[in-house]
Amino acid sequence: MLVRSRERHVKEISLLRKHSLRIMSGRRVVVFPSVAELGSTLAQLVSSRAEKALSTGASFSLGLSGGSLVSILSKELPAVPNLDCSRWLIGFCDERLVPFTDPESTYGLYKNQLFGKIIIPEERILAIEPSLPVQECADDYAGKLSKAFNTEQIPVFDMLLLGMGPDGHTCSLFPDHPLLQESQRTVAPISDSPKPPPQRVTMTLPTVNAARCVVFVSTGGSKAAVLKQVLEGGEGPALPAALVAPRQGELFWLVDEPAAASLTSQVERPGPGAKL
Numbered sequence: 129m130l131v132r133s134r135e136r137h138v139k140e141i142s143l144l145r146k147h148s149l150r151i152m153s154g155r156r157v158v159v160f161p162s163v164a165e166l167g168s169t170l171a172q173l174v175s176s177r178a179e180k181a182l183s184t185g186a187s188f189s190l191g192l193s194g195g196s197l198v199s200i201l202s203k204e205l206p207a208v209p210n211l212d213c214s215r216w217l218i219g220f221c222d223e224r225l226v227p228f229t230d231p232e233s234t235y236g237l238y239k240n241q242l243f244g245k246i247i248i249p250e251e252r253i254l255a256i257e258p259s260l261p262v263q264e265c266a267d268d269y270a271g272k273l274s275k276a277f278n279t280e281q282i283p284v285f286d287m288l289l290l291g292m293g294p295d296g297h298t299c300s301l302f303p304d305h306p307l308l309q310e311s312q313r314t315v316a317p318i319s320d321s322p323k324p325p326p327q328r329v330t331m332t333l334p335t336v337n338a339a340r341c342v343v344f345v346s347t348g349g350s351k352a353a354v355l356k357q358v359l360e361g362g363e364g365p366a367l368p369a370a371l372v373a374p375r376q377g378e379l380f381w382l383v384d385e386p387a388a389a390s391l392t393s394q395v396e397r398p399g400p401g402a403k404l
């Protein structure tokens with residue numbers, strides 16, 4: 129009897145702690161012992177938000193980023209049992225203006241590593257047209273989003289998966305770049321990306337912050353210092369990743385132990401197989 133009530137108390141305290149953590153910061157920082165465990169929880173999270181969106185709507189819209197996320201997601205998402213992606217709509221949070229066959233192309237990487245392993249109609253993947261000049265390419269991609277979401281306003285994605293570079297950039301929004309001030313456009317071109325290739329197309333902050341759920345994935349010791357700065361603050365203007373704060377949506381930071389090494393604020397460390 130005593131054991132049962134103690135267990136209940138511990139459970140309640142842990143729930144309360146989780147709840148207050150979320151209220152205090154408006155975001156959940158979740159630390160995993162390995163990239164594999166992070167990846168499998170990420171895949172579960174995508175699948176659970178897809179189920180939620182599809183239980184009330186006609187489709188589940190998911191924005192993908194490039195970089196290290198590609199291999200993490202491509203390994204773990206197809207392993208989710210009974211995953212039905214036929215009503216998913218996939219867009220790209222940013223894309224490099226190179227042919228799809230170029231190893232820098234985010235679409236190209238997902239095509240090779242993921243799209244062949246999940247069943248998703250080709251027409252439900254909204255990619256850029258890389259043969260266009262960068263400005264036209266951004267306009268064309270913004271038009272595709274506008275048509276798919278049937279709106280002239282900012283599209284509201286169900287979920288966006290973001291990465292963060294060691295300089296604090298996310299999407300193709302770089303520190304001190306004028307694009308951080310963009311308040312009207314859904315998508316913008318960039319021709320002077322400090323990280324190659326220089327020409328890219330990116331979602332803007334208003335689009336990112338309109339999403340229902342934003343999930344950052346950040347792994348490795350090279351991200352430790354910048355992660356601390358983004359999550360706990362530091363000198364100078366806020367870094368692009370720190371400007372991501374969905375107006376009405378959820379914000380997750382899924383990180384591994386090396387990336388979390390310098391954090392001193394409270395984080396969650398879920399047990400194996402835990403769901404977010």
Ligand SMILES: O=C1O[C@H](COP(=O)(O)O)[C@@H](O)[C@H](O)[C@H]1O
Pocket residue numbers: 193194195196197222223224290291292293294297298299300323
């Ligand atoms: O250039 C880019 O970098 C970021 C971060 O990539 P990571 O390899 O450090 O995780 C990525 O999110 C973005 O999509 C990409 O274009």
